[in-house]
Amino acid sequence: MKDEKFQIKLNVQIGESLDNLKTETYSVDVDKKMVVLDAVHELQATQLPELAVRWNCKAGKCGSCSAEVNGKPKLMCMSKLSDYNLKEPISIRPMKTFPLIKDLVTDVSWNYEVNKRIKPYNHPNSSEYITMQQIDVDRVQEFRKCIECFLCQNVCHILRDHDLKDKFVGPRFLLRLASLNMHPLDTENRLGDIKDEFGLGYCNITKCCTEVCPEIIPITDEAIIPLKERVVDEFYDPIKWFLRKLFPKK
Amino acid sequence: MTDLQEEIKKMEKYDADVLVVGAGGAGLRAAIEASNANTKVIVVTKSLLGKAHTVMAEGGAAAALGMKDERDNWKVHFRDTMRGGKLHGNWKMAEIHAKQAPQRILELEKWGAVFDRTTDGKINQRNFGGHKYPRLAHVGDRTGLEMIRALQDHVVHEDNVEVLMETTITHLIKKENRVIGAVGYRRDSGNLVLVRAKAIILGTGGIGKAYKITSNSWEYTGDGHSLAFNVGADIIDMEFVQFHPTGMVYPSSVKGILVTEGVRGEGGILRNSEGERFMFRYIPKMFEGEYATTEEEAKRWLADNNSGRRPPELLTRDVVAKAILSEVKAGRGSTHGGAYLDIASQRSPEYIKQKLPSMYHQFKTLAGLDITKEPMEVGPTTHYIMGGIRVHPETQSTTVSGLYAAGEVSAGLHGANRLGGNSLSDLLVFGALAGEHARNYSNTISKYEEIDNSILEPIVNELLEPFKGEKTENPYLLHRELQHIMGDFVGIIRNEKDLTDGIEQINKLIEKSKSAGAKQGRKYNPSWHQALDLKSMLITSLLLAHAALARKESRGGHTRDDFPETNKELTQILYVLQKDENDGIKIHEEKMEDLPDELHQIIQGGDN
Numbered sequence: 001m002k003d004e005k006f007q008i009k010l011n012v013q014i015g016e017s018l019d020n021l022k023t024e025t026y027s028v029d030v031d032k033k034m035v036v037l038d039a040v041h042e043l044q045a046t047q048l049p050e051l052a053v054r055w056n057c058k059a060g061k062c063g064s065c066s067a068e069v070n071g072k073p074k075l076m077c078m079s080k081l082s083d084y085n086l087k088e089p090i091s092i093r094p095m096k097t098f099p100l101i102k103d104l105v106t107d108v109s110w111n112y113e114v115n116k117r118i119k120p121y122n123h124p125n126s127s128e129y130i131t132m133q134q135i136d137v138d139r140v141q142e143f144r145k146c147i148e149c150f151l152c153q154n155v156c157h158i159l160r161d162h163d164l165k166d167k168f169v170g171p172r173f174l175l176r177l178a179s180l181n182m183h184p185l186d187t188e189n190r191l192g193d194i195k196d197e198f199g200l201g202y203c204n205i206t207k208c209c210t211e212v213c214p215e216i217i218p219i220t221d222e223a224i225i226p227l228k229e230r231v232v233d234e235f236y237d238p239i240k241w242f243l244r245k246l247f248p249k250k
Numbered sequence: 251m252t253d254l255q256e257e258i259k260k261m262e263k264y265d266a267d268v269l270v271v272g273a274g275g276a277g278l279r280a281a282i283e284a285s286n287a288n289t290k291v292i293v294v295t296k297s298l299l300g301k302a303h304t305v306m307a308e309g310g311a312a313a314a315l316g317m318k319d320e321r322d323n324w325k326v327h328f329r330d331t332m333r334g335g336k337l338h339g340n341w342k343m344a345e346i347h348a349k350q351a352p353q354r355i356l357e358l359e360k361w362g363a364v365f366d367r368t369t370d371g372k373i374n375q376r377n378f379g380g381h382k383y384p385r386l387a388h389v390g391d392r393t394g395l396e397m398i399r400a401l402q403d404h405v406v407h408e409d410n411v412e413v414l415m416e417t418t419i420t421h422l423i424k425k426e427n428r429v430i431g432a433v434g435y436r437r438d439s440g441n442l443v444l445v446r447a448k449a450i451i452l453g454t455g456g457i458g459k460a461y462k463i464t465s466n467s468w469e470y471t472g473d474g475h476s477l478a479f480n481v482g483a484d485i486i487d488m489e490f491v492q493f494h495p496t497g498m499v500y501p502s503s504v505k506g507i508l509v510t511e512g513v514r515g516e517g518g519i520l521r522n523s524e525g526e527r528f529m530f531r532y533i534p535k536m537f538e539g540e541y542a543t544t545e546e547e548a549k550r551w552l553a554d555n556n557s558g559r560r561p562p563e564l565l566t567r568d569v570v571a572k573a574i575l576s577e578v579k580a581g582r583g584s585t586h587g588g589a590y591l592d593i594a595s596q597r598s599p600e601y602i603k604q605k606l607p608s609m610y611h612q613f614k615t616l617a618g619l620d621i622t623k624e625p626m627e628v629g630p631t632t633h634y635i636m637g638g639i640r641v642h643p644e645t646q647s648t649t650v651s652g653l654y655a656a657g658e659v660s661a662g663l664h665g666a667n668r669l670g671g672n673s674l675s676d677l678l679v680f681g682a683l684a685g686e687h688a689r690n691y692s693n694t695i696s697k698y699e700e701i702d703n704s705i706l707e708p709i710v711n712e713l714l715e716p717f718k719g720e721k722t723e724n725p726y727l728l729h730r731e732l733q734h735i736m737g738d739f740v741g742i743i744r745n746e747k748d749l750t751d752g753i754e755q756i757n758k759l760i761e762k763s764k765s766a767g768a769k770q771g772r773k774y775n776p777s778w779h780q781a782l783d784l785k786s787m788l789i790t791s792l793l794l795a796h797a798a799l800a801r802k803e804s805r806g807g808h809t810r811d812d813f814p815e816t817n818k819e820l821t822q823i824l825y826v827l828q829k830d831e832n833d834g835i836k837i838h839e840e841k842m843e844d845l846p847d848e849l850h851q852i853i854q855g856g857d858n
């Protein structure tokens with residue numbers, strides 16, 4: 001059984017540098033069960049072989065195909081055409097927050113640099129096998145569902161509008177820090193880094209990150225807010241403050 | 251200076267004691283092992299870090315930890331692997347794998363991986379096809395993501411590892427019988443790259459993109475297979491391709507995308523259009539007595555994993571895939587030509603959503619179907635290649651000095667059919683071994699070899715060829731042609747006539763592909779990448795077809811309708827592919843080493 005083919009229009013942003021960008025309209029053959037990435041591939045195979053687009057799994061598992069579809073940050077491989085009004089052209093643009101490489105592809109390497117600055121997981125020294133209960137790792141596992149699509153980074157206004165990449169690591173990495181912080185066995189203390197170097201205070205809980213996360217991770221409520229509470233407990237609790245004065249950490 | 255010399259001068263140049271090609275589980279585990287204060291490692295990957303195929307793995311990693319069921323141990327895992335591979339696997343690799351997999355999984359946990367837990371707080375393990383006991387350490391149905399993230403986060407903190415993302419290696423350079431470097435290009439800038447290396451590890455994964463219906467991504471173009479073949483390494487077992495029984499069959503745009511075996515591991519059952527649970531009719535002789543023969547018995551097993559034998563849906567993949575094909579052929583297929591996979595009638599909606607969240611999401615989004623309420627439609631999809639580069643079982647060295655291979659690109663462990671879950675553990679075990687031995691080898695080489703222009707000129711010329719004006723064939727459409735040839739002539743069910751025709755067609759396509767052209771511009775230009783990837787796919791496809799023609803029997807992932815039976819005489823026969831003097835393919839037979847008695851007994855023995 002074959003699905004019927006019909007034509008839709010795509011408005012695609014083409015170009016390599018900000019001064020030679022153009023948005024072109026293309027007609028492509030699709031069927032109603034296709035996703036946006038299929039339409040882009042059809043365009044690439046039949047009309048625009050040099051069109052730059054990043055993708056891998058085509059199943060929402062790798063986080064490669066992030067773009068702005070009709071102005072909304074999306075994984076192109078999980079955006080069904082049938083969810084759009086196909087009488088109008090669908091607009092497809094690269095993520096805005098990261099430097100453009102070409103067409104739909106941006107340079108996301110900054111994210112990888114941030115990750116290097118986060119102290120890795122530190123397992124306790126023990127010759128015995130240490131058990132962990134499921135209930136104690138549920139939340140950490142939920143955070144570790146992150147596929148690094150960087151859509152949350154793309155919408156966070158602190159990175160997108162204020163470009164404070166040198167001061168703030170963004171929701172993806174606050175999430176990663178929370179997953180380490182809440183790991184029942186991790187022995188590293190990163191709260192100081194989280195407060196100062198990683199800029200937790202910049203987040204003003206707009207929840208835009210949570211809204212776009214394709215993995216539906218409650219980034220703000222479950223990761224960022226609890227981190228903020230822990231930082232407050234650690235640094236602004238008068239008793240702890242006093243103890244820290246007495247016994248400074250090395 | 252000529253244009254070519256100018257290009258060579260402009261190449262980005264690197265030196266690495268050990269060059270690792272690939273950043274999947276195998277490549278990353280190898281890089282971690284290889285690097286130390288004196289050993290500089292460079293990892294190159296075609297995509298971004300953390301996006302390799304490994305990230306897509308769903309069901310789990312097999313290791314006889316015995317945490318879910320204490321009866322499990324390495325011997326049972328070894329036996330299951332050998333029998334799953336139809337006794338054609340490399341027994342030494344199977345032994346090493348079964349013995350070392352548990353420690354590799356525990357190590358991952360120490361690096362921060364968080365597996366699902368048992369009620370007493372240990373690593374939970376799930377049932378999977380061909381594994382006698384629950385053996386797969388897992389995280390819901392996103393185990394690969396957990397694994398690659400743990401490895402990735404570990405590798406970025408190694409001081410002596412540099413990662414070149416979105417960089418493709420296209421040529422290995424050899425001097426006498428030793429590899430001394432590699433050439434490739436960067437996607438972002440289009441720059442050409444030269445890496446001088448003392449040892450090279452290939453962890454490039456599989457070949458599935460040569461087929462249209464596949465669970466694999468664009469990266470799986472057989473680059474490692476063709477890189478190794480081109481420098482004269484032995485390639486074996488290429489006829490053994492795993493067609494996974496459960497790929498999505500509808501809608502057509504997602505045809506081939508994987509439905510994890512975890513669905514059956516968690517209790518999912520297969521039915522035909524008449525509502526019959528047909529797998530009971532397909533239990534092969536070799537496994538007689540080990541699987542439930544009635545629905546009632548299967549149900550008891552599902553309740554406690556102990557009373558009653560395992561349901562036949564958990565037979566090995568080759569068996570299930572062929573059973574579905576037979577049902578379809580007999581006119582009992584599902585609406586879109588597959589079988590019905592039903593978990594809704596077996597488990598509660600909450601259980602399904604907790605254990606199979608990404609399957610739930612995948613069907614909901616891509617097919618508009620709720621798997622907690624309705625059955626899925628599934629059919630075979632190209633999934634994994636058992637064959638590949640021949641390696642030494644203990645060191646992962648290939649037949650070319652300084653060249654190592656691990657993971658899906660290497661061959662041996664899985665024989666004629668891989669058990670689900672055995673790949674992820676394979677990556678860890680043999681990735682680590684490859685890393686260790688490549689490092690040791692690199693320490694014996696005192697200096698980098700000079701690679702002069704006479705070597706580089708033809709390579710650079712070949713790389714830039716698609717930009718020449720007279721090249722007019724569209725590389726995407728050539729790729730589609732290849733996929734049709736492979737599906738029609740070198741598919742699941744094969745015979746001499748089809749294979750011979752297929753080889754002829756591939757050869758014609760190779761000629762035609764010499765005119766594959768790219769649009770101008772080197773920066774992130776997929777038409778150029780596609781034209782170059784096509785070369786690897788064509789060579790690999792040809793190797794596969796030749797091996798399939800040579801093996802005149804049916805076994806595991808290789809099925810011939812002109813030789814439908816398994817031939818005992820061929821159990822230990824390898825078809826070895828090599829490059830001949832005229833850059834063609836030559837093939838010869840070799841007999842594998844005999845199994846030592848004690849291992850033989852483990853395989854024969856009923857219970858351990």
Ligand SMILES: Cc1cc2nc3c(=O)[nH]c(=O)nc-3n(C[C@H](O)[C@H](O)[C@H](O)COP(=O)(O)OP(=O)(O)OC[C@H]3O[C@@H](n4cnc5c(N)ncnc54)[C@H](O)[C@@H]3O)c2cc1C
Nearest residue numbers: 272273274276296303304309310419455657658671673674
């Ligand atoms: C959907 C799906 C689900 C699966 N589920 C399971 C499971 O549950 N359990 C299990 O055991 N197995 C599973 N498998 C199989 C398993 O995931 C793969 O076999 C395994 O991940 C391969 O790992 P690898 O390290 O060999 O290669 P990959 O992870 O594929 O990595 C290959 C790397 O090589 C790079 N590369 C390739 N060519 C070049 C080149 N020319 N230059 C530079 N870099 C290159 C790629 O960019 C990539 O980084 C699954 C496979 C799929 C497709």
Ligand code: SF4
Nearest residue numbers: 156203205206207209
């Ligand atoms: S909640 Fe915080 S991190 Fe998330 S988008 Fe808003 S400001 Fe950024």
Ligand code: SF4
Nearest residue numbers: 146147149150152213
């Ligand atoms: S947290 Fe969600 S949106 Fe952000 S990178 Fe991870 S998966 Fe993407």
Ligand code: FES
Nearest residue numbers: 056057058063077
């Ligand atoms: S291609 Fe992997 S998430 Fe879209």
